[in-house]
Amino acid sequence: MTSIESGRASRRRVLKGAGAMAAVGLVGAPAISKAQTGAIKIGVPTILSGRVAILGQTSVGGLKDVFDKFNAAGGINGRKIEMVVRDSKGAPQEAAKVTRDLINNDKCEIILDAEASSAAFAVQEVIREVGVLCIHSNSETSSLTADPKLHVPTAFRTARQGIHDAIGGGDYAAKIAKAKGLKKWATCSPDYAYGRSNTAEFMEYAKHFDGNIQVVEESWPKLFQPDYTEVVTKLLNAKADAMYSALWGGDLVAFIDQANLYGLFDKQASFMVNLGDYGVVDQVKQFPQGVYSGGRYNRVVPPTKENEEWYQNYVKTQKHKPTNWSWENAVAAEFIVEALKKTNGDTNGKKMAEAIKGMTLKSQFGTKGSVTMRAEDNTLVDYIIGYGVSLSKEPYVADFQSSAWEPIFELEKQWKKKQGYIS
Template sequence: MVGFDRRTLLAGGTALAMPRIVHAQGDVIRIGEVNSYTSQPAFLAPYRNGWILAIEQVNAGGGVNGRRLETIFRDDAGRPEDAVRHAGELINSERVALLAGGFLSNVGLALGDFANQNKKLFVASEPLTDALVWARGNRYTFRLRPSTYMQAAMLVEEAAKLPARRWATVAPNYEYGQSAVRWFKELLTRAKPDVTFVGEQFPALGRIDAGATVQALASTTPDAIFNVTFGADLTNFVRQGNTRGLFERRRIVSMLTGEPEYLLPLGDEAPENWIVTGYPWEDLNTPGHTAFRDAYRARFNEAPRLGSVVAFDTVSAIAAMLRKTGADTETEKMVDAMRGLTFPTAFGTGDVTFRPIDHQSTLGAYVGRTALRNGRGTMVDWRYADGAAYLPADDVVRTLRPQS
């Protein structure tokens, strides 16, 4: 895993220690990428690799209309105020054409507000909060990944088939976790009116007291649990849950847990038979994904993670947008090109579109069950849930999103 300097990190696959490469004026299109590299390395180290691979492939093909893409990376360390400060430096000092990135939802919202205030394009790769494209959506912000609403809707489709009637929830206490629980409760109640929610836990992000959380959930005697923890919080939650028998004879529905970034660190402690969203990287053999996986392995000598796909697709979208503008980086032209933009995903499941009405892409997610294979967690019985099928209709979106 590459270490990250809190200052400028060069892109285009260039080694971090090398001095910046100087190009002739107009030869390069510069992208400012802001992300929580030091606070979320499990996702963002492979993310950066996927970004580098995509940039290298675009440039090896002649760039966009003969112009190379270059990225200047900044690390916000998971702090919204640092993300906004970096965004200002990238726009004003580094003269980037657009901003991209974001991991945590609160950071993504701060960057989206900055983009709106400064009238600069922001292509949000990862933040999952619905507010990014709805309540606080704006003309200049677009989001790639399926949102909390979309992933909750995918999971509710499976949860509604379970006999469970008493549910408890656990999620990190910030925008993403709160939004995920809110939508899961609303959508499941709509699909199955006889369910009741008997308890909820909102531990602080990155500081879960897993023993106390598990004990509190068990005391509510639920039939099933909806889990939204991830990263180190998920690892601690699973270990304490296994130790204390929380998961015995209960069904668990869990957002993100099928992502290899979070499943693999559990080793043989990985839970089995949880219903999850994730990424079946080993067994997904569409021609497009096979080509991506092979190229990633050849470049980095390891298998891709979901972060790798997210970054690769973000760059693919930006390159497709720039081709549409003829490599013109005037902001309003780029924004117009993003609305309704169609581009291929590394999943190899067909083209993805950024909806004009809310700037949400139709990228989907995989839904399946967790299982143990060769002493480590994996996804089985999975299916691709097309994001377009899990978004509200235009008339509903108009009630959720300000005009922009």
């Protein structure tokens, strides 16, 4: 029960959308609460076109299996879940428009925001106005849920969070840096909220754990930039001992292809938080060996029967391999299903939010076999974080080291204080 439509606007739809926008401004949430009959429509704004279309494709793949099982079991009170998936092209204004359209025109009662950070903040503001339940399943920018000014009571996040990766990754990187004497570091990350914050946080914690580390060069290629030649040569000229990159998806594939030509990975140690994902490793033809790769999704991390079964089932039903976004969305779908059971099918934003807040779910993606939606900031914790060394063939990662959550919680608290998020 999935319909995938382009977000391109026809005149009629624009007029309808504009009318509906005006209407929701007048009557607000009551219009939504009246719609609780028939299928439970879940709107999914995501990216289905362009360089990172794989984000939308594998996000929907992650959702589908959970919702299909829910529907096959009869749904709740006779109501089944229907996904309405729309392409936002990753553009903030388009994502906001599509989200409003999903709520007002398509009568979606829940929003599952499978956007990257570039658009997730725009979706968050729409949710603030309309008050439906929203789960951000892909945006990793820490401030989305950490900053109390941005807090929306009915919005949650199941995506991994930049600050968690940064603390875990910084600790890992510092250990390698101390052992190998990597003092001069360069960075190369996409020039938008996620790239900037993720890189700053990673380097902050790498320096925290190893005071000898200093950043000698920073490169900020644009999101979806086609050519990285000048970025690669700039990194070469920096003659750094190590590089950190938060590039992801097709951008990371293009960067690796172009950096390989210059032998960049032979000249410095490289740490890439988003490398270890099937969407990337399957596309890179000359996969660099020995790069320190962040754990995204891998069938052997954790090496459990449940994880392997989930991977096999995903490949069987979707005809492609899952990515990091797949598990994040699968977890988001699980939270929605569990919350619906708790509210007895009532999709009211407040009731659903109360049900999800602090909820712990049994999950193969958790360090202890479970993940928790932390009540204090509506964000996911206890999921698997770590780094390993890249291999050029299956399983693509070796020596994976999982980060412990206790030190992450401790340093995250300090980071929040420093940012003025908590007192």
